[in-house]
Amino acid sequence: MVLLRRAGGDLPLARHFILAAPFCSGGPWKGMRMKEFIKGRSFKILLASVLILMGLLLFTAASGNNWLASLFGFVTTPMQQLSSGAVEGATQPTYEELQAQNEEYRQQLETMINRTIDYYDIKKTSEQYRQYLGIKEQNPDLEFVAGSVIQRDPSDPFYGFTLDQGSQAGVEVNDPVITNLGVIGWVSEVGSTYCKVRTVLSPDTNIGVVDTRTNDGGVVTGDAALAQEGKMKMVMLAAKNDIQKDDIVVTTGVGGMYPKGLALGVVEEVRQDEGSTSQYAVIKPYDDIAELRDVLIVVGFSGQYDILDPRQSGEDLTQDDASSQESSSSEAAPDASSSAAESQPSSAAQE
Numbered sequence: 001m002v003l004l005r006r007a008g009g010d011l012p013l014a015r016h017f018i019l020a021a022p023f024c025s026g027g028p029w030k031g032m033r034m035k036e037f038i039k040g041r042s043f044k045i046l047l048a049s050v051l052i053l054m055g056l057l058l059f060t061a062a063s064g065n066n067w068l069a070s071l072f073g074f075v076t077t078p079m080q081q082l083s084s085g086a087v088e089g090a091t092q093p094t095y096e097e098l099q100a101q102n103e104e105y106r107q108q109l110e111t112m113i114n115r116t117i118d119y120y121d122i123k124k125t126s127e128q129y130r131q132y133l134g135i136k137e138q139n140p141d142l143e144f145v146a147g148s149v150i151q152r153d154p155s156d157p158f159y160g161f162t163l164d165q166g167s168q169a170g171v172e173v174n175d176p177v178i179t180n181l182g183v184i185g186w187v188s189e190v191g192s193t194y195c196k197v198r199t200v201l202s203p204d205t206n207i208g209v210v211d212t213r214t215n216d217g218g219v220v221t222g223d224a225a226l227a228q229e230g231k232m233k234m235v236m237l238a239a240k241n242d243i244q245k246d247d248i249v250v251t252t253g254v255g256g257m258y259p260k261g262l263a264l265g266v267v268e269e270v271r272q273d274e275g276s277t278s279q280y281a282v283i284k285p286y287d288d289i290a291e292l293r294d295v296l297i298v299v300g301f302s303g304q305y306d307i308l309d310p311r312q313s314g315e316d317l318t319q320d321d322a323s324s325q326e327s328s329s330s331e332a333a334p335d336a337s338s339s340a341a342e343s344q345p346s347s348a349a350q351e
Contacts, residue, residue: 135180135296139259143300145169147177149293150194158202158227159290160185165297166193174257176298181286182263183207183251184295195297199289200264201227208252209234209264214242220249220264220283230289231268234281243270243281256305259298 093101136142147163165171167190175187177197185199198204202222210217218234226233234249247267253260265285273280 135178139261139301141300141302142259142298145171145297145299147195147295147297149295157224158199158222160188160196160198160202161292163195163197163295163297164193166191166195168192169297170299171195171297172299176258176262178262178296178298179287179292179294182265183258184285184287184289184292186257187297197295200232200285201230201289205232207258207264208254209249210252211241211243211267212248212250213244214247216241216243217252218249218281226282230284232265232283232285234267234283235278237279237281239277241279243267245269247281249281249283253303256303259301260303 136144145165147165149161150164151162153160153162163177171187171190173187173190175195176183177185177187183200185197185202186205187195188198188204189196200207200220200222203224205220205222207220208217209220216238217236219236220232220234223231223233234243237243245267249264249267251258251260251262251264263286265283268282268284270279270281272278
């Protein structure tokens with residue numbers, strides 16, 4: 001009990017005293033404060049916390065997991081990482097070590113790039129031969145060289161291009177160039193490691209063809225106006241022909257330059273030639289000539305160049321006649337008039 005006296009004078013005894021029991025540590029008030037604490041909210045929170053803690057301890061003991069260690073690790077791991085980073089920063093590699101490591105990474109990158117290139121080369125070749133397997137099965141005598149377009153001439157209105165195969169691979173001038181869909185051109189120039197191709201859209205191209213439905217024959221050649229549309233024309237048609245739209249034209253094999261039976265395209269329409277009574281058919285190739293990437297060069301087939309140029313045959317015949325004449329004149333000595341008579345047919349043959 002604390003006694004306080006008022007400064008203004010004496011008051012009645014009940015008024016002179018102020019009870020300060022809550023601030024006392026002993027006496028009967030001590031039990032009263034404990035009861036209030038037990039009934040209060042704080043005690044309930046404390047009791048609930050203790051019960052939860054005991055439950056966690058029992059669960060940890062039963063399951064074998066140490067949650068205290070996990071909690072400790074959760075708190076200390078960031079600090080360990082920070083200290084580890086500090087240590088690593090204090091032990092940075094030297095310039096020579098970085099240079100050696102960089103060189104090692106560069107070599108690994110080059111190896112990966114080379115393997116990737118080899119993979120795509122093998123994949124491309126495999127894809128080419130897989131696509132042309134059907135042609136080989138239908139024409140077992142054909143010999144192929146796979147080629148890829150490496151350059152195009154932007155000034156060529158007929159979409160000529162250069163391939164990555166040349167004489168070292170057995171490519172020769174006039175070899176047909178095809179895809180799995182049909183003929184798309186021929187070799188016009190050959191180098192040791194490359195060749196240039198003129199397409200079927202060029203007026204320099206002349207291929208004997210036949211309509212598979214009607215058996216009407218003709219010659220497929222290029223045309224400057226049609227080439228802009230990616231098309232060509234079939235000329236030298238018979239006056240009475242039955243060629244119609246959607247007919248398919250294939251090579252005849254006549255002349256020995258192209259194998260027989262290779263497709264060139266499909267008939268789009270038959271037109272009347274301006275200034276004449278003849279007709280021609282507009283042919284659309286199966287391939288988009290301007291977008292070609294991979295092709296096959298036919299370097300050999302049965303019947304290739306079996307039919308010779310008539311001019312060459314004439315020259316050979318003239319040389320044979322001259323040789324026969326020389327041998328006959330050496331064996332016998334005819335008179336001048338008979339010699340002149342025998343030499344006349346030879347002169348006529350040369351003409």
